[in-house]
Amino acid sequence: MPKLTINGQAVEVPPGATVLQACESAGVEVPRFCYHERLSIAGNCRMCLVEQEKAPKPIASCAMPAADGMVIHTDSPMARKARKGVMEFLLINHPLDCPICDQGGECDLQDQAMAYGFDRGRYDENKRAVPDKDFGPLVKTSMNRCIHCTRCIRFITEVAGIEELGATFRGEHMEVTTYVEKALSSELSGNIIDLCPVGALTSKPYAFSARPWELRKVESVDVLDAVGAAIRVDVRGGEVLRVLPRLNEAVNEEWLADKSRFACDGLRRQRLDRPYVRRDGKLQPATWPEALAAVAARLDGVQADRIAALAGDLACVESMVALKDLFAAIGSGNIDCRQDGAALDPRTRASYVFNTTIAGIEQADACLLIGTNPRWEAPVLNARLRKRFLAGGFRVALIGQQTDLTYRYDYLGAGPQTLADLASGKLAFGDLLRLAKRPMLILGQGALARPDGAAILALAREVAEKFNMVREDWNGFNVLHTAAARVGGMDAGFVPGHGGRGTAEILQGAQNGTVEFVYLLGADEIDPDLLGKAFVVYQGHHGDEGAHRADVVLPGAAYTEKNATYVNTEGRPQQARLAVFPPGEAREDWKIIRALSEAMGKRLPYDNLAQLRRRMESVNPIFAAPGQVAPVSWGAFGTSGPVQAAPFATLVSNYYMTDPISRASETMAKCTATFIARTGDAKAGAAE
Amino acid sequence: MSAAPTAPAKEPTTFAFSQDYLRRAEQIIAKYPPGRQASAVLPLLDLAQRQCGNWLPRAAMDYVAGILGMAPIRVYEVATFYSMFNLQPVGKWFLQICGTTPCWLRGSDDVIRTCESKLGIKMGETTADGKFTLKEVECLGACVNAPVVQVNDDFYEDLDAASMARLIDALAADQPPPKGSMTGRQNAAPVGGPQTLDGRAPGGDD
Numbered sequence: 020m021p022k023l024t025i026n027g028q029a030v031e032v033p034p035g036a037t038v039l040q041a042c043e044s045a046g047v048e049v050p051r052f053c054y055h056e057r058l059s060i061a062g063n064c065r066m067c068l069v070e071q072e073k074a075p076k077p078i079a080s081c082a083m084p085a086a087d088g089m090v091i092h093t094d095s096p097m098a099r100k101a102r103k104g105v106m107e108f109l110l111i112n113h114p115l116d117c118p119i120c121d122q123g124g125e126c127d128l129q130d131q132a133m134a135y136g137f138d139r140g141r142y143d144e145n146k147r148a149v150p151d152k153d154f155g156p157l158v159k160t161s162m163n164r165c166i167h168c169t170r171c172i173r174f175i176t177e178v179a180g181i182e183e184l185g186a187t188f189r190g191e192h193m194e195v196t197t198y199v200e201k202a203l204s205s206e207l208s209g210n211i212i213d214l215c216p217v218g219a220l221t222s223k224p225y226a227f228s229a230r231p232w233e234l235r236k237v238e239s240v241d242v243l244d245a246v247g248a249a250i251r252v253d254v255r256g257g258e259v260l261r262v263l264p265r266l267n268e269a270v271n272e273e274w275l276a277d278k279s280r281f282a283c284d285g286l287r288r289q290r291l292d293r294p295y296v297r298r299d300g301k302l303q304p305a306t307w308p309e310a311l312a313a314v315a316a317r318l319d320g321v322q323a324d325r326i327a328a329l330a331g332d333l334a335c336v337e338s339m340v341a342l343k344d345l346f347a348a349i350g351s352g353n354i355d356c357r358q359d360g361a362a363l364d365p366r367t368r369a370s371y372v373f374n375t376t377i378a379g380i381e382q383a384d385a386c387l388l389i390g391t392n393p394r395w396e397a398p399v400l401n402a403r404l405r406k407r408f409l410a411g412g413f414r415v416a417l418i419g420q421q422t423d424l425t426y427r428y429d430y431l432g433a434g435p436q437t438l439a440d441l442a443s444g445k446l447a448f449g450d451l452l453r454l455a456k457r458p459m460l461i462l463g464q465g466a467l468a469r470p471d472g473a474a475i476l477a478l479a480r481e482v483a484e485k486f487n488m489v490r491e492d493w494n495g496f497n498v499l500h501t502a503a504a505r506v507g508g509m510d511a512g513f514v515p516g517h518g519g520r521g522t523a524e525i526l527q528g529a530q531n532g533t534v535e536f537v538y539l540l541g542a543d544e545i546d547p548d549l550l551g552k553a554f555v556v557y558q559g560h561h562g563d564e565g566a567h568r569a570d571v572v573l574p575g576a577a578y579t580e581k582n583a584t585y586v587n588t589e590g591r592p593q594q595a596r597l598a599v600f601p602p603g604e605a606r607e608d609w610k611i612i613r614a615l616s617e618a619m620g621k622r623l624p625y626d627n628l629a630q631l632r633r634r635m636e637s638v639n640p641i642f643a644a645p646g647q648v649a650p651v652s653w654g655a656f657g658t659s660g661p662v663q664a665a666p667f668a669t670l671v672s673n674y675y676m677t678d679p680i681s682r683a684s685e686t687m688a689k690c691t692a693t694f695i696a697r698t699g700d701a702k703a704g705a706a707e
Numbered sequence: 708m709s710a711a712p713t714a715p716a717k718e719p720t721t722f723a724f725s726q727d728y729l730r731r732a733e734q735i736i737a738k739y740p741p742g743r744q745a746s747a748v749l750p751l752l753d754l755a756q757r758q759c760g761n762w763l764p765r766a767a768m769d770y771v772a773g774i775l776g777m778a779p780i781r782v783y784e785v786a787t788f789y790s791m792f793n794l795q796p797v798g799k800w801f802l803q804i805c806g807t808t809p810c811w812l813r814g815s816d817d818v819i820r821t822c823e824s825k826l827g828i829k830m831g832e833t834t835a836d837g838k839f840t841l842k843e844v845e846c847l848g849a850c851v852n853a854p855v856v857q858v859n860d861d862f863y864e865d866l867d868a869a870s871m872a873r874l875i876d877a878l879a880a881d882q883p884p885p886k887g888s889m890t891g892r893q894n895a896a897p898v899g900g901p902q903t904l905d906g907r908a909p910g911g912d913d
Contacts, residue, residue: 182781
């Protein structure tokens, strides 16, 4: 444990720490551009120079290991003069275009030039000019501004795991480029915008929209995948202008996936901003009382058994609890939050959450992926898997569709038979799992959303138990969800009640006429043909599949427009916050259901969010502790049975369009055209 | 040095080592321990450049990346870093003229002028018949015999306007003169002939 003195203050740091880290532990801030605590050390910007006593010249603190007895001065005349010199060199080729630069106001170079910049330039030659690069539809480049810190290169290579960005040529001619002018094919590419300390890499969709000081910043949580990344929603007026990641070490560290970051323009398009009622075969605008009355009138006198509700991928816990209570008041148990038909077992919580936790991945030493493509289903979680892989001693194996996951894995097979072979000890990877100290498996929705899903769930449990994945101190059984609403729905008990119908039976009933009323709570992934002749109420925020088929449309709020609870795939309840109000006459979802209950004469017993939240806590105590992962106990789940031969397929066929928001997003449509349609990896979603 | 790659008109779309070059490439790769094949990138790029007629098309870089198991961008970084790799096609005779201080003091300006006027092209250009490319380079490391011009792999030294003109004529006739000094001195020996170890006793010692 080296002990050193920083500005007269004695600190002790762990072995291997750098001088810069020692300064930080002493509470001393050292300016830097290239250094980033989550990337490898480059040491090339020289901004972090500090004075070390008895050293002949200033040292780059980010790259210098802290040693015993060092005496460091970070604010001495020598250190200040050295940084001023570095700043002058950095500014030699940096254009003076702050007034037209999107980074203005949140630029590290701008800020640090205030402290270390010279008031005029002494450089009379021409500044160098660098052609801008094409990094695709998300990242806008202005390469004249680049100061060659190489953070973007290191991020794309190390964290995102695709070697596509590099520094070509050298010295004054160095350029950060893909060289072949191709879009960065990473689902995490937006993070290089945050990493860039200058305005060389900025957000293309957000270009020239606003200045940071004009924005109201609302801390919220992302719902476009099931990871539940912490986000900051930047708002001006009634508009969400951009979404940025927030630090949450337990979930997303400080990264955010591209869909979560860039799909926010979809919040402005194709919105349902007023109720609609179908008259004469066409959806006609209506008032709230008319719409609610139409629903209540249709429900009047219908047998409770003949009505059903399905919750979609973006539904919040509040609305699901309210709808469940309403259906309980009606007397119907035909509710289901598993619109994809996944065989999630509500009996045991451990069977449908990511028990290891995302941060826990870093403790694992072997991982089995079953029917999942985490790179598309949860890019930030995949980055955590890659981080663990890079740390060494981590073997990954895959059963399912082969694809580039950005780390090496053993391919075991395509379908359930391979899983059965593994369970019966026929595969060599089993020996590896048996030797592993903390083995884990990740079960994807592609393995569960199929007719034999329950049998596969049971098989996965068998594998977990056989290879000692579930112990007192370690639970390596994980289900990776693709929908932010799913775990919340399971926790809220939005599943068929006693004798109630599940998704498949509801749809079957709708076709054969035994279900005549279906309430879609944001459920858009259902083939409208399967709804038969049923009367459909669609409550949601986008005019997507569900709304087109509906007989009554009740306009709800998107995740940026309500105070709502979501539970991520780990089982961590988190709260999204209202950043803007829903457009037009749209309302928060639980309020719509509450109003409907009143119209039906079955008034729900909560009048405000606090009362509803208390009700949620009585439904499931986990909702009382937002941000925490509650311990879960192991139990029986799944149904042993025969499995089919069909290989596992991932449910996400186009990463950029998976939900009503991203399907409405222009940016995501461009990404689809660039990355999906071009490579032919999958069918492009309908871009409207 | 070109700032950015501009694809030449006749960029080939495919590349593969010939039998002979492939064998040599395998010998080079075998020098490095398993898993460290990437160390062979420089010699392999050199082989590729030789096979392509003294320049390195992108297909060749991709090919080298493929056989070394590297990401193509890592090979582009190397190939663009070193000025000895030509990213554009060059003429049959690639004249790299040193203009660094010792050569400049010894008259490299005359040599450059001769080249430009005789070939009718400027630095960095190639003649219409594809025979010559001119390039000014930094120190070639033969300052004793300045001024120096490197023609493909060979150095021609002690040049002046007249001898440069003769050299160009000879190259145009595809009859390159023997490499080395153009004034006939032996390697880097003194200009007036040997002055030591010539049989006389060492001076000041008798």
